[in-house]
Amino acid sequence: MASTLKDVARLAGVSVKTVSNVVNGYPHVSADVRRRVDAAVAQLGYRPNAFARTLRTGRTGVLALVLPGADVPYPDDLAREVVREAGSRGYRVVIEQAPPDDEPAAPALGDARAMPVDGVLVSAPVAPSELVEALTAAGRPVVLVGGEARHGRCDQVTIDVARAAEDATAHLLGAGRRRIAAIGAYPRESPRADGYHRALCRAGLAPVPGHRLPASRHRRADGYRAARALLAQPERPDAIFCYSDALAIGAMRAAFDAGLRVPGDVAVIGIGDIEEGRYSRPTLSTVSIDTAFLAREAVARVANRIDQPDAAFARVTAPHTVLPRESTEPR
Structure with missing residues (x-):
């Protein structure tokens, strides 16, 4: 019984x-x-008895975690930490995948409104304003996890990406590099670009013209194409700061295909600490984000929002640390 x-x-x-x-x-x-x-x-x-609890409280005991598509690497342990933290509070978690950039958003918004969940945790890289608006309009408490985007109608657990970029660039400078390029989405307009510039200015340097290249998305192929273009320039960079680990993995392959050595000829660093970088050859230096903190705070925020819908919106910043590995060893 x-x-x-x-x-x-x-x-x-x-x-x-x-x-x-x-x-x-x-x-x-x-x-x-x-x-x-x-x-x-x-x-x-x-x-x-989940069914009885739903009838009694109007709650499902389920949270949704919306992550980027399979072609966009993300910190590997985030989902695991969210599931563990949510479980400690009596919630189950369903994983939803964001639609690719080239697919219309309307079907995804319809699915979001119909989610039979108590709250939604959304990876900030896949959190357009219309998705947040659709979820909040449907009465779903929303917490954005990671990234630097600001939304006024939801809680956020963010990453100080400007400081992370500054620390990554400073690490390259400390390894003796001086011609440091950057690869990432909209490098002249993002907080990552701001951090990159601050580190160079502090060292008395300015970016070499043509050493900042955009990437349409943070995928390996985008990093590969941008790095091939950088490494073919007459004034070749001796280091590349990539806005994500996936871009950095692609950049290292481009260096190899160009007959260059990493880190001998060009050092490479990314952001994210994805598992692939720990086993690449050479292993990838990165800025690691405290995903346990992200998960713990995100679940706490959404649980609080479920219990207190009218509470003031909170914004919490997760810590990070530079992890030097083989791809940036000093010459």
Whole structure:
């Protein structure tokens, strides 16, 4: 026979209401009581009746996590950390994939409005304003995760990409590089470009004309094409800062195809710390984002928004750190 809330309450020595609060992820429960209830739940193998809870509360106990398409690498452990953190609060997570850039947004917006979920976590690189507006208009609490885009009607857990770019460029300067190029989407207008320029100015340098190239998307192929163009210039860069690890992986392949050595002839660094960069040859230097922090804060923000729809919107910045690897070793 399946265990009930009363069984869990009796074993844990608490009230049925307290067990319900723990199971449903309410925050105002002491750590000691939560541990006792969790232990009783595990011992009895108790499983909440999701259908009954939905009828009673109007909530599904499900969050959606919207990530970029499969061709856009993203920090590998973000989804895992979100699922783990959400589970600790009594939520399940469904993963949704954002439509490719060349597909119309309308079908995706319709699907977003119809999502049978309590809240949505959206990767900022795939968060156009119309998607955020559609979700909030449909009554879905939304939290943007990562990136630097600002939206006034939702919570955000962001990355200080300008500082990350500045730190990446400073790392290349510290490795003795002076002709540092940059590859990324709209390099003259983004916060990453601002950070890149600040680091160069602090070192008394200016970008070499033609050493800043855009990329239509942050894919390996875009990094490859841009790096091929950079490395064919008469004044070839001795280092390349890429706005993402995927661009950097493509740039390293371009250097190899041009008969150059990484890092001997050209150093390369990215942002994101994707798993591929840890096993590439050479291994890729990168700016690593604290994905556990991103997940923890994002889930906390969306849970708070579900419980308090009228609370003030919050903006939290995740820490980052430069991880030097073989692709930027000093000459």
